[in-house]
Amino acid sequence: MDKPIGYWLKHLDTLLERSMDGALIVSRREWQVLNAVTHDLDLDPFDGVQEAVDRLTERGWLAGGRLTDEGRAAHAELSGRVARFRRQAMEGVTAQEYQATVDVLRRMAANLTTTG
Template identity: 35%
Template sequence: MDFKHYPQEQVAAQAIGYWSREAANLVITSLRTALAEEDLTQPHWWILNHVAGAPGAWTRTALTGKLTRFDDQNTDFEAVYDDLTDRGWLTTTSGALALTVEGEAGRLRAHDRNAAVHTRIRQGIDTPAYAATIDTLRRMVANLGGNPDLP
């Protein structure tokens, strides 16, 4: 894809709201499309990833409490847990969630799909520029009274 360069003053005069929303919409759509190839939604991915990162540490209630702030789809998290359980990907022992072997395999497939999207997103952007972009957005969030801490 061709990427046209403009004078810095012209770029700096652009509306951050437009570009941040455009980027967010395209990133989210790309990730959701990749996950849909595994018949997963973002909430499926969030649950799989969190449970894999801390096996036995999450209950449905605690994990739903953590994930709700990221949800823009009015997700029925209980239905997502049930779906993952019905697939044989998630188990619950004494209230604690854990992935099965099949669940970890599915999570790794979804991870690979997400990684491919992230690779596309980062084409032509080196790590210092990417980090500077994230820090700039974090600063804007803080300036507007939001929480700039990393999730």
């Protein structure tokens, strides 16, 4: 290995952020919030959530933390762009390789998570 895992994690995160911002009409964080609200997912691991909520509210896509009709339409349109982006990012990576990588990262995170 030429570089440690931390390097590759940070490098990939930076590339994902930059590439996704270019592929979407919103930031990566705004997409994560929009998608999380749509699917009732947890956003605790992410920074910058409140700023994204504020921007989505200003766009008229959220009101009171819930999707508006415009927000649902935007989510539907953006979902196709995200699917294309994910296919590009996953090119040459098998489903088994992806799952193994996620499993390793999950276990590493669990090893470093303290409970008190």
